[in-house]
Amino acid sequence: MTTPLNLKELSKKELRFTAGHRLCAGCAAPTVVKMILLAACDYPVVVASATGCLEVSSCISTYTAWKVPWIHNAFENAAATLSGVETMYRALKKQGKIDKDIKFIAISGDGGTYDIGFQSLSGAMERWHNMLYVCYDNGAYMNTGIQRSGATPTFADTTTCPAGSVIPGKPQHRKDLTRIMAAHGIPYVAQASPSHWPDLMKKVRKALEIEGPKFINVFTPCNRGWRTRTDDAILLSRLAVETCFWPLYEVENGVTRITVKPKEKKPITEFLKAQGRFKHLFEPGKEKLIEQIQEMVDKNWERLLKEEEMFAPKQETQ
Amino acid sequence: MTKIVAVTGNEAVANAFRQVEPDVCAAYPITPQTELMQRFAAFVSNGQVKTEMILVESEHSAMSACVGAAAAGGRVATATSSQGLALMWEILFIASGLRLPIVMPVVNRALSAPINIHCDHSDAMGARDSGWIQLWSENAQEAYDNTIQAFRIAEHMDIRLPVMVCYDGFIISHSIERIEYLDDEVVKNFVGEYKPLYPLLDVDNPKSYGPLILTDLYHEVRKAHSEVYKKVPQVVLEVAKEFEKISGRGYGLFESYRLEDAEIGIVILNSAAGTTKDVIDEYRDKGVKVGLLKPRLFRPFPYEEVGNALKHLKAVCVLDRADAFGGSFGPLYLDIAASLCNFKEKPILINRIYGLGGRDYMPEHAGQVIEELIEIAKTGKVKVLKEYIGVRE
């Protein structure tokens, strides 16, 4: 029996990521983990994490917040590590030593996914391991103190690309990892946000049902790194979706589908203005920079719409 | 029934892998290891083993996948050389720190720069303090025998540590030699069924691997870890004793050759030890009392036993097939010196670096060293403490 994805039923399930973890007050990462594990509640799961905030805060000394088997190896190798676990599972299952249907999930931050862990991730996906890799993307190296990563948005202020008098924060584009993962030709790739939890949970559940490698990129606000309030993680992730900064979509067997379309596309300033990391963009004379960001967001959204249209079933044949 | 064959060292070790049948094997190609994993991959492809291979995209991922697979709860092996081992370096410490019994033949090859594919020991020496047990092998037979024993040592419940089996690139890995294979069944019975400790795949009893340990506990964790190594020599000897019963071939922590009544001695690892033994025989025929010590268990290093085996000599040359750059001595020399430093009466030690990047170690090199030792034993004078031999001026 599959547990329905409603909160009343889900709240009766055991929370397999416990309280007592040492993540910051208001951090969205534990909420994302909670949602993933709730979506996977009908399965035994094994989780691997890369070094990062979630990892160091969830398992310290003799205390672990994990109630599922969990392994942390190093920063750049969560995917390779989990591919080892998953392969051993297949080996032992083939030998009749295990009969359970176990799901394998990697949960790592953007540093360990976009940057240092990218080779390991790409390799594991190409080898077609039966695993779901979830990136909780907070857009910088938060664990080491808010350094820029390949996931840091353009013009964000970080400690290694601070907004200065000459350089206005990170000058480069954010690497579009979700599209790169889709280009691996794996069966399922998606973007999700904790603000849209039914969408997120459906994606996780769908991914777990699919044989082979899956990747989900989850928008995960960090109030310390973004210099926002401790209570607005969900609000900000909702704004990211509504401004189309973080579109919710999936690429299933090569077919792109936008899963949540904002009723009204909000201007990007709605998303930017609440965050200290973009504060410098609102100084007089910096209007051009915000325009540039808006253009990038618009371009990406348009491209996504076109991509979806390309695969949409023809009206006549419906 | 043993089987006598003429095979390369890599083929012999691949055959040991076939007989042991690890559950999971990660592999990434690097010369001169490549042939070993190719041969093993053929066993997998032809259904001769139950092993699942992970054909990773780098050695770093090879070792990372081995860590995951071993933690999951099954028998795991990989192999590498040189740059590959260097790339694994970070994860080597994690494999040992997590007490995962991974077995890894290291087909010794020089490190870059400059790039070179031939034998020396700088790769394994660079990883000697990574917490891996190291067994060194003179020839294809020893590489085969050590590989089989490595699984027993690594998986011993008191040990649970990863093991490297070192043998010389090309000189052993690619040369054909006569060796004796044990029967498949004999090997299978010897290594036995794998017993997991804290398997991650036991989902009913969830464990967390790899916690953050800070100042309050890290020191204790390391002390606990260091204590395990004290048990290793005893287990290595026990396993060797059992191995002798099935093979007739005896192994110790090190090999002593004509050392007991010797006055001068050579300490040397791997294939060059064989060449040296032949030269020692020639000098013995001339009445020179020379002997040899060839370490087998290099990590943990059996300081006390080695010191006792060498202390009666007048002069000893430690021959290193790896230099420690930055003005230090060869790595083997440092351990031999440490093993002797607390004896009141001890031999004079010299250090000679030979055979880097596959430079041939010839009988005349051994002869040159013996001549020098004769002179030192006679005069008590050392001209130069550390020097390269077989090098063009």
Added chain:
Amino acid sequence: MIGWKDIPPGMVILEPGSALKIKTGSWRAAYRPKWIEENCIQCLLCWLYCPDNAVKVKDGKREDFDYDYCKGCGICALECPGKKGNKAIVMEEEVK
């Protein structure tokens, strides 16, 4: 604190969820959430969104906060839809 002789091999942690022993409620600095039951529509969003599992739920029904773990971030209060515009969760000053 344990000594070196009590360190398990590989420092593997054998007790799942042992972090529950760490009462992170002590981290609350300025504010704590207060549940106003009469305004609660039992949507359970606060339970879902709470990063610290500090909203107790029994048989699908919300109960009071678990102040042992609540770090006082305020997400629950911000996200609470309330009843007819009246929030079921408000942040009030922490009293220690």
Added chain:
Amino acid sequence: MEKVEIRWHGRGGQGTVTAAKVFADACLSGGRYVQAFPEYGPERAGAPLRAYNRISSKELRMHCPVTNPDVVVVVDPSLIESIDVTEGAKEDAKFIINTSKEPAELRKKLNLKPTQKIYTVDATKIAIECFGRPMPNSPMVGALNRVTGLVDLETLLEDVRKSFGKKFSQKIIDGNLLAVKRGYEEVKEG
């Protein structure tokens, strides 16, 4: 003979290394110890290479190239022009050369000592006649076996059959077996 050390001179791609391996394999019979190993360099097909055999009734511990060979096998006759194949050879060394020329001519060309022996065999021609390819290694193995007398011909042929068996067609195997046999029979002493 307690120990025989052999040095092969050939070119990459001619099967010289395989020949050394096949010969070592055949010599295993009778409880002998064997070694077969090439000199490894960055060389590719066509480059001159050396390979070595040690065959002994006692355990072989020496792990270095053969510098004073008992037997020198020259698989490619053109090498004589560019390489001193006699270098380090023992006083009573035996030279086996793949050539259509007479032993006496080669003896003169190589400037061999009277104590050293010369053998020739037209291995390339035999190979072409037996299996249609200029791969002289099979007849050279046959000739080497005749000269050293280390194994009986039947054992050698059985070994060649075994080592070829996995990869090649029956026609190629039969051709090579015939080539080994003809090399054995047609080698000339001078």
